[in-house]
Amino acid sequence: MGVNIIAFGQLAEIIGHRPVISQEIADTDELVAKLHTLYPFLSDIPYRIAVDKEIISQKTPLTNQSQIALLPPYSGG
């Protein structure tokens, strides 16, 4: 079991719309560390993380049911 990630905008273009991490991830700090190991350039791109459609501002626990989204700055309208 891994975690369920969707990437959007410029991030989807670089790492794919559904990047795969096939291991258990306990929380969002661990997720960020793992993502930055897999994709070192992520540290240069601004993005926010949503867990179950809510943007998180602190370490948040994850389960394998969590819907994780990587959101670059918005540019709608």
Next chain:
Amino acid sequence: MSERKIKNIFTQGPIRSEFIGESIQKHSHQTGIGAHSIFLGQVRSDKIENKKVSAIEYSSYEDMALEKMHEIREGIFEKYPLTCLHVHHSLGKVAAGEISLFVFASSPHRKAAIDACAEIVEKIKAELPVWGKEIFEDETHQWKVND
């Protein structure tokens, strides 16, 4: 809690001017309305380092965007005495000169309609998970960033 349901705001491709006209027409029976305020976002052909933007391709995290839009609408209805409020946003490719955002606020008097319309446009730009890819005439692209 409000009774209002989560509405879809997304349309594939540009928002047609006929649709905008029909939307106005549909409100003619709502005679309590005294003012409509409409905002139309048009794809601008920016020139960046001698390359011209020919279209913007929009994508969204739709589930989250619709929930967020619902929250924004609820907040606007609490703040302003509106009769109704409609929002339509394009997904997919919209050519320069075409409409990608249509916000339509109606109320008995002009001030609420104008203020609500202006506020909702700002919130859409800042809070909706939507992304625009600017496509240049030579098929290269860059990711748009809202001011």
